[in-house]
Amino acid sequence: MKRQVxxxxxxxxxxxxxxxxxxxxxxxVFNIGGQYFALANxxxxxxxxxxxxxxxxxxxxxxxxxxxxxxxxxxxxCPWHGWxxxxxxxxxxxxxxxxxxxxxxxxxxxxxxxxxxxxVAETFPVSVEEEYVVVEV
Amino acid sequence: xxxxxxxxxxxxxxxxxxxxxHPAFRKPSDLYPFMAxxxxxxxTTYGEHLRQGLSGQLQWPRMMAAGLxxxxxxxxxxxxxxxxxxxRQHLDANGVEYGMLMQLSKGGMEERNLEFxxxxxxxxxxxxLETFVKPEPRLRAGIVVPQEDAAFAVKEIEHRAAxxxxxxxxxxxxxxxxxxxxxxxxxxxAAERCNLPIGLHVQGFSGGHASxxxxxxxxxxxxxxxxxxxxxxxxxxxxxxxxxxxFPKLKVVxxxxxxxxxxxxxxRMDKHWERMRSETPHVTRPPSEYIREHVWFTTQPIEEPENxxxxxxxxxxxxxxxxxxxxxxxxxxxxxxxxxxxxxxxxAQKSKVFRDNARALYNLP
Amino acid sequence: xxxxxxGAIDCDLHPAMPSAVxxxxxxxxxxxxxxxxxxxxxxxxxxxxxxxxxxxxARPDWRQPTGAPAGDLDAIRRQALEPFGSSIAICNxxxxxxxxFNEDMAMALCSAVNxxxxKELLDREPRLRASILVPLxxxxxxxxxxxxxxxxRRFVQILLFAMNDMLLGRRVYWPxxxxxxxxGLAIGIHAGSTYRHAPMASGWPAHRVEDYIAQSAAFESQLxxxxxxxxxxxxxxxxxxxxxxxxxxxxxxxxxxxKGWRGMRPETPWIDRSPAEIIREHVxxxxxxVDAPKGDAKTLMQALxxxxxxxxxxxxxxxxxxxxxxxxVLPDGLPADLVKRILIDxxxxxxxxxxxxxxIGDNAATQKEAVx
Numbered sequence: 028m029k030r031q032v033x034x035x036x037x038x039x040x041x042x043x044x045x046x047x048x049x050x051x052x053x054x055x056v057f058n059i060g061g062q063y064f065a066l067a068n069x070x071x072x073x074x075x076x077x078x079x080x081x082x083x084x085x086x087x088x089x090x091x092x093x094x095x096x097x098x099x100x101x102x103x104x105c106p107w108h109g110w111x112x113x114x115x116x117x118x119x120x121x122x123x124x125x126x127x128x129x130x131x132x133x134x135x136x137x138x139x140x141x142x143x144x145x146x147v148a149e150t151f152p153v154s155v156e157e158e159y160v161v162v163e164v
Numbered sequence: 165x166x167x168x169x170x171x172x173x174x175x176x177x178x179x180x181x182x183x184x185x186h187p188a189f190r191k192p193s194d195l196y197p198f199m200a201x202x203x204x205x206x207x208t209t210y211g212e213h214l215r216q217g218l219s220g221q222l223q224w225p226r227m228m229a230a231g232l233x234x235x236x237x238x239x240x241x242x243x244x245x246x247x248x249x250x251x252r253q254h255l256d257a258n259g260v261e262y263g264m265l266m267q268l269s270k271g272g273m274e275e276r277n278l279e280f281x282x283x284x285x286x287x288x289x290x291x292x293l294e295t296f297v298k299p300e301p302r303l304r305a306g307i308v309v310p311q312e313d314a315a316f317a318v319k320e321i322e323h324r325a326a327x328x329x330x331x332x333x334x335x336x337x338x339x340x341x342x343x344x345x346x347x348x349x350x351x352x353x354a355a356e357r358c359n360l361p362i363g364l365h366v367q368g369f370s371g372g373h374a375s376x377x378x379x380x381x382x383x384x385x386x387x388x389x390x391x392x393x394x395x396x397x398x399x400x401x402x403x404x405x406x407x408x409x410x411f412p413k414l415k416v417v418x419x420x421x422x423x424x425x426x427x428x429x430x431x432r433m434d435k436h437w438e439r440m441r442s443e444t445p446h447v448t449r450p451p452s453e454y455i456r457e458h459v460w461f462t463t464q465p466i467e468e469p470e471n472x473x474x475x476x477x478x479x480x481x482x483x484x485x486x487x488x489x490x491x492x493x494x495x496x497x498x499x500x501x502x503x504x505x506x507x508x509x510x511x512a513q514k515s516k517v518f519r520d521n522a523r524a525l526y527n528l529p
Numbered sequence: 530x531x532x533x534x535x536g537a538i539d540c541d542l543h544p545a546m547p548s549a550v551x552x553x554x555x556x557x558x559x560x561x562x563x564x565x566x567x568x569x570x571x572x573x574x575x576x577x578x579x580x581x582x583x584x585x586x587a588r589p590d591w592r593q594p595t596g597a598p599a600g601d602l603d604a605i606r607r608q609a610l611e612p613f614g615s616s617i618a619i620c621n622x623x624x625x626x627x628x629x630f631n632e633d634m635a636m637a638l639c640s641a642v643n644x645x646x647x648k649e650l651l652d653r654e655p656r657l658r659a660s661i662l663v664p665l666x667x668x669x670x671x672x673x674x675x676x677x678x679x680x681x682r683r684f685v686q687i688l689l690f691a692m693n694d695m696l697l698g699r700r701v702y703w704p705x706x707x708x709x710x711x712x713g714l715a716i717g718i719h720a721g722s723t724y725r726h727a728p729m730a731s732g733w734p735a736h737r738v739e740d741y742i743a744q745s746a747a748f749e750s751q752l753x754x755x756x757x758x759x760x761x762x763x764x765x766x767x768x769x770x771x772x773x774x775x776x777x778x779x780x781x782x783x784x785x786x787x788k789g790w791r792g793m794r795p796e797t798p799w800i801d802r803s804p805a806e807i808i809r810e811h812v813x814x815x816x817x818x819v820d821a822p823k824g825d826a827k828t829l830m831q832a833l834x835x836x837x838x839x840x841x842x843x844x845x846x847x848x849x850x851x852x853x854x855x856x857x858v859l860p861d862g863l864p865a866d867l868v869k870r871i872l873i874d875x876x877x878x879x880x881x882x883x884x885x886x887x888x889i890g891d892n893a894a895t896q897k898e899a900v901x
Contacts, residue, residue: 073503076235081228088798091759092700095798106234107498109227109792121791121803227793341732342739373727376750377692377743382699383757385793386750389785390730393746397729404739424784428777428832432820433742439584439851440738467784470805474780474835481828497792 028163036135036158044078049164054131056160057114059101064114065162067129075107077128132163178514179261180501181522183462184419184490187265187296188244195270198287206280213276215370222368224384227496236494243494247300254493255302258501262528263303264331265292266365271308273336274369281310285320297329306334306363314350325358331526332363337398340371344405352411361415361525364398366391395421396429403433406446408454415525416459420492423461427481430455456483460525462490464499472506484513488522530859532613533868538876539618541772541815541845542609545600546624547645549574555641574625578721583737588851598849602653609848610656612856620659621688621719622646628723632666639664643678651683660688660717672704679712685882686715691747692722698754710764713881718751720744720773748774749782752812756786759799761811768879770813773847775820780835783808809838813879815845816871817852819860826862843879844872
C-alpha cells in the first residue's frame with residue numbers, strides 16, 4: 028500500500044471533486060462537509076469517467092408524484108449512464124450489494140508530519156504550515 | 165454486477181466498426197451553404213414543421229445533459245459537432261476502423277412540408293459529406309431521405325448511390341403508415357437495386373401516431389422503451405405486407421432499437437402466421453425465416469440481464485452473424501466496446517459482432 | 530402435453546357474449562326503449578379484435594352447427610372444463626360495449642353484461658367465476674359499477690383491454706385500482722382494442738394478424754405504464770394479470786426496464802427497487818398463447834429461466850380461441866412441480882377471492898331485481 032500526498036486540503040472545496048493521479052490511477056477526491064472521500068475515476072458499469080459526474084443530493088420520494096432531495100446523502104451520477112453512487116461508501120443506489128465504485132482510504136495530515144516521511148510525495152511539494160490530503164492505494 | 169476483469173470481454177486490440185455515431189451541427193445555419201436561398205429563408209422564417217407541441221425541443225426531456233455524455237462537450241458547439249474531439253476521444257481511442265453516421269434531425273424524415281423535406285434531405289446529405297466524411301475517411305454517411313415522399317426519396321437515393329461515402333439509406337421507422345405499406349415500396353425497390361441496406365434508426369419525432377397503441381407515455385423511461393415496441397411494429401409490418409417476398413435481396417438494419425425482443429417476436433409471428441395463414445398467402449414462409457435473412461440489429465443499448473449468460477443465449481437464438489456493434493457516441497447510454505459484453509465471447513464471435521458482420525453488410529473495403 | 534392432474538384453474542375462458550336482445554331484461558326501461566327503438570338490439574357488439582369466423586376466434590372442433598362458439602353452457606362444460614379437469618374457470622366476456630363512445634350507454638350495457646354473466650353463467654355452473662366488465666370513459670361510473678358488482682364474490686377481477694384511450698397506469702384510472710385493491714379484485718388486462726389509436730406506433734397495419742401480433746407490444750407498454758406511474762407503490766397489494774398476452778417477451782422487458790431504471794430513476798423516484806423485482810411480485814401472465822417454437826422444450830425452459838420466476842404463469846385454455854390442438858394445452862417439457870404451480874398454486878395465490886367459498890344467491894342481479 029502506498030500513501031501519497033495528492034493535494035492541499037484547501038484545493039478541494041466542499042461539495043466538489045478534484046481529479047488526481049496516484050500510481051497511474053485516476054482518482055477523484057471529494058470533500059463532503061469537511062470529510063474527504065476518494066473513488067476511482069472509473070465507473071464499475073462500463074468504465075466511464077465516474078468522478079466527472081454531477082455531485083448532488085439523493086432524489087427520494089414518499090410515493091408517486093412526490094419528490095424530495097435528501098441533502099444528507101451526497102451522490103455521484105456517472106456522466107455516462109447516470110448510475111448513482113454514494114460518495115461516502117462507493118455503493119450504487121440501485122444495487123448496493125454488488126455494484127460499487129472502487130474506494131480508497133483518504134486522510135488529512137498536517138505538513139509537519141508528512142515531511143518526516145514515509146509518505147510518498149514525489150510529485151507534490153509539502154510545507155509544514157499546511158494540511159494535506161493523503162490517499163492510500 | 166461488478167464482473168471481475170477477467171470475465172469482461174475486451175475488444176482492445178480489435179479494430180471495430182461502430183454502426184451508430186451521431187454527428188451534430190455547431191449551429192443550424194451550418195446547413196445553409198447546402199440549401200437554396202428560398203429554403204434558407206423558409207428555415208429562418210418558419211423553421212421545421214413537426215408533429216409535436218413544442219418547437220425545437222423534445223416533450224420528454226432527456227436525463228443529464230440533455231441525454232449526452234458529459235465528457236463529450238467540445239469548447240464550441242454541441243457533442244458530435246467537433247470532428248477533432250470525436251477523433252481523439254472516440255475513433256482513435258476506441259479503435260474505430262469505420263463509423264456509420266446517423267444524422268437524425270433536420271433531414272426531412274419528420275418534416276410535414278414535403279418540398280422543404282426534399283431540400284433538407286439534399287442539404288443534410290451534402291453536409292455529412294463535406295463536414296465529416298471527406299475530412300475523415302473512417303466515417304460513412306447515410307442517405308437520409310423523407311420516406312413520406314417516395315418519389316423524391318428514390319431520386320435522392322439514385323443520385324447518391326454510386327458514391328461509396330454513403331453506406332446505407334436512412335428513413336424513419338416512425339413513419340406515417342407502417343413501413344410495409346405499398347407506398348414505401350419504391351424506396352425498397354431502389355435500395356435493392358442499388359444494393360444499399362435500409363437503416364432504421366430509432367426516431368424521437370412522431371410520424372403522426374402516438375408512441376404506443378394506447379396513446380402517449382408520461383415519463384421518459386416509457387418513451388425510451390417505446391423505441392423497442394415501435395421497432396417490433398415496423399418489423400411485423402415489413403414481414404406481413406410481403407416486403408421481403410417482393411424484394412428478396414433487401415437488407416434492413418435496426419439501429420438502437422434493441423435486439424433481445426427479436427426471438428420472442430419471431431416465435432409469436434410464426435405461431436400466428438401459421439394460424440391465420442389464409443389472410444396473408446403472399447407470406448409464403450415463416451416470418452422468422454425472413455428475419456434471419458433480411459434483418460440485422462445493432463447492439464446498443466445492450467441489455468444487462470442479472471445473469472449475463474442469458475444474453476448469450478438470446479444471441480444464439482438470433483444468430484451471431486446478425487448483430488453489429490454500436491456505441492451511439494456521444495449519447496448518454498453509450499456502450500464502450502471493451503465493457504459492453506459481460507460474458508465470455510469466442511474470438512470468432514467477437515470478430516463477427518465488432519467488425520465482420522458490418523464489413524460484409526456495408527461492403528466496407 | 531395434457532393436463533396431468535385434476536383441479537386446474539383456467540384463468541381465461543370466453544363464453545360467447547349475450548346478444549343485445551338477451552341483455553334487454555337487465556337494462557332499465559330507458560335503455561330498453563333506446564335499444565329497441567334505434568335497432569341497437571340488432572347489433573352483435575363484436576369487437577374488431579375477434580372477427581367471428583377468423584381461425585383464431587374459434588377452434589374448428591369447438592364451433593357449433595348453430596349459435597356462436599362457447600354460446601352453450603353444456604359445450605363449455607364438455608369442451609373447456611372436463612377435458613382439462615378444471616375445477617374453476619374465470620369467464621372473460623369480451624363484449625364490444627366498451628368501444629361505444631356514449632359513456633352512459635357503454636356503462637349501462639356493461640352493467641347488463643355483468644348481471645347476465647352472474648345469472649346465466651355463474652348461477653348455472655358452480656365452477657365458473659368472472660371478471661367485471663367496465664368501460665373506461667368515466668372513472669366514477671366505472672368505480673360505482675365495481676362497488677356494485679364486487680358484492681358478488683364470484684367476480685374475481687376487473688377486465689380492461691390492452692389498447693384503449695390512454696395507458697392504463699395513468700393516475701386518472703387510480704380510483705379503479707383503489708376499488709380493486711379494496712375489494713380483493715385483480716386487474717386483468719386482456720388482448721383487444723377499442724381502436725382509439727392506431728395499433729402501431731407507425732399507424733394502421735393492413736392485416737388482422739398484424740393487429741393481433743401487435744398486442745404483445747401493447748401489453749409491454751401497459752406494464753411499463755403501471756411500473757413507471759408507481760401503481761404498485763400506491764396499491765401495494767394489487768395484482769395485475771395480463772391475459773392472452775404471450776409471455777416470452779417478458780425477459781427483454783425485465784432487463785430493459787431494470788437497466789433503464791438505474792439511469793432514469795430520478796424522474797420516477799418512487800420506483801424504490803428493481804423493476805424486475807416489482808414485476809415478479811405484482812404481475813401475472815396467462816399461459817395462452819405460448820409464443821415459443823413448438824416441441825422445443827429446451828428453448829421454452831430457457832425462456833422461463835430468463836423470466837426468473839416460477840410464480841408468474843397462470844394456466845389458461847383461452848377457450849374457444851384456437852391456441853392449441855386436441856387436449857395439448859400445456860407445452861411439452863415442463864417439470865412436474867412447475868406444472869402444478871401453473872395449474873393451481875399460482876392462480877390461487879393471484880386471485881384472493883379464489884381462496885374464499887362463494888355462495889350462489891349473493892349475486893348483484895338478485896339485489897338489483899329486489900330493488901326494482
